[in-house]
Amino acid sequence: MSTTTRTCPRHPALDSWGDFDRDDPFPLFAQVRSAAPVHEVRLADGHPAWLIVGHEQAKAALNDPRLSKDMHAALERSGEVVAEGLPGPALARHMLTVDPPDHTRLRRLAMPAFSRRRVDALEPRIRSIVERLLTDLEAQGGPDGVVDLVAGFAFPLPFTVICELLGVPHPDRTDLGRSLRTLLAPSPGPRPAPEAVAASERVVGYLTSLLDLKRAAPGEDLVTDLVVAADGEGALSEQEMLSTIFQLIVAGHDTTTSLVGNGTVALLRHPEQRDALVADPALAPRVVEECMRYDAPVPHSTFRYTTEEVRIGEVVIPAFAQVIVSLAAANRDPARYRDAESFDIHRTDGGHLALGHGIHFCLGAPLARLEARIALTALHTRFPAMRLAVDPSTLHWGHGDGLVLRGLSELPVVLGTPGQPHPATAD
Numbered sequence: 001m002s003t004t005t006r007t008c009p010r011h012p013a014l015d016s017w018g019d020f021d022r023d024d025p026f027p028l029f030a031q032v033r034s035a036a037p038v039h040e041v042r043l044a045d046g047h048p049a050w051l052i053v054g055h056e057q058a059k060a061a062l063n064d065p066r067l068s069k070d071m072h073a074a075l076e077r078s079g080e081v082v083a084e085g086l087p088g089p090a091l092a093r094h095m096l097t098v099d100p101p102d103h104t105r106l107r108r109l110a111m112p113a114f115s116r117r118r119v120d121a122l123e124p125r126i127r128s129i130v131e132r133l134l135t136d137l138e139a140q141g142g143p144d145g146v147v148d149l150v151a152g153f154a155f156p157l158p159f160t161v162i163c164e165l166l167g168v169p170h171p172d173r174t175d176l177g178r179s180l181r182t183l184l185a186p187s188p189g190p191r192p193a194p195e196a197v198a199a200s201e202r203v204v205g206y207l208t209s210l211l212d213l214k215r216a217a218p219g220e221d222l223v224t225d226l227v228v229a230a231d232g233e234g235a236l237s238e239q240e241m242l243s244t245i246f247q248l249i250v251a252g253h254d255t256t257t258s259l260v261g262n263g264t265v266a267l268l269r270h271p272e273q274r275d276a277l278v279a280d281p282a283l284a285p286r287v288v289e290e291c292m293r294y295d296a297p298v299p300h301s302t303f304r305y306t307t308e309e310v311r312i313g314e315v316v317i318p319a320f321a322q323v324i325v326s327l328a329a330a331n332r333d334p335a336r337y338r339d340a341e342s343f344d345i346h347r348t349d350g351g352h353l354a355l356g357h358g359i360h361f362c363l364g365a366p367l368a369r370l371e372a373r374i375a376l377t378a379l380h381t382r383f384p385a386m387r388l389a390v391d392p393s394t395l396h397w398g399h400g401d402g403l404v405l406r407g408l409s410e411l412p413v414v415l416g417t418p419g420q421p422h423p424a425t426a427d
Contacts, residue, residue, distance in 0.1 A: 018044035029329035038315040049322040053329035055336035063358035067304035094247035149411040154260040162252030167221025258407035263291030293352035299328035385416025
């Protein structure tokens, strides 16, 4: 029960949280945050939960060990029956769904592939992929043709990189990518769509065959490392291997796809800041951090569950309650940021929660940052006259799973002539 008194009427969105305008949720986030930093809500699927939207409270919750990531353990203690959703139990036991010591064990096995040294060594390959994709886009669209920046650039870049890291054979990638996008698409109703169920089954089947392939023909890749750890050291179960590979593929490409897409929209809608990046590519790290703060690719964290009564700010959340942290709302909290709703690559009060906080801080953060820096700099410096091909109000963030993931369905742009100044600043 909250220890505070509500000073304004309950916002109707709190009775169906998740069923809101995903194309522009930020006005709603601001309204809810201004009412209180923590709210008792009912999710769109009917389940009760607690929502955290304030930055200080979100940071505290993300780092609180009393908030468990193990849904089954937490809810079984409460006596509640757990209904399995997609992608299903075969892919449900990875580092985002368990607590220490299992979390520590699973994260340790994947960490070497995302070390600073390994990531830095990938830079030449990432640049090569970026240049090839941009050349293909230019050939496809020409100076005045419309291209889809999601399908032609933002998706294939991180998907190619993570597939190479994991050792997914090139001929398999198109079908795997198609199945993943179907699986991760929003469900039109409370139950998974039949095509999503079929896609989930295809993904499970493919990843199982990939494990068999690496056992028969080991390679220099992360899936081989996981197979060795499981078969040689007994450090992983089959379910944990499948789940870990699935989680790394999704986290390794989907969020970066959204980051590049969302960041490009922000830059195109703020041409003076885009021109600053083109004039000084050294601004790229600042640009990427502000893009993540301003339009978080993961607007809500994955669920947590209180193992006991927990006070967050002025609110006491009861034991065995479902908790969701709105990273996107926290990242625009005016109590933390000056002019929080504005996009500003020069801001001095940086930092954000887009990559999480605490022991579940994004393992692939160095790789995502590197890919986004290279991608955004190369894209905008090569095509400084690029512009949106549609009115910004018609852009649709239709990719994602409803709450946790949010990305553009497509991003139609006109590339313009390479080297031509941006139309907003041309003489």
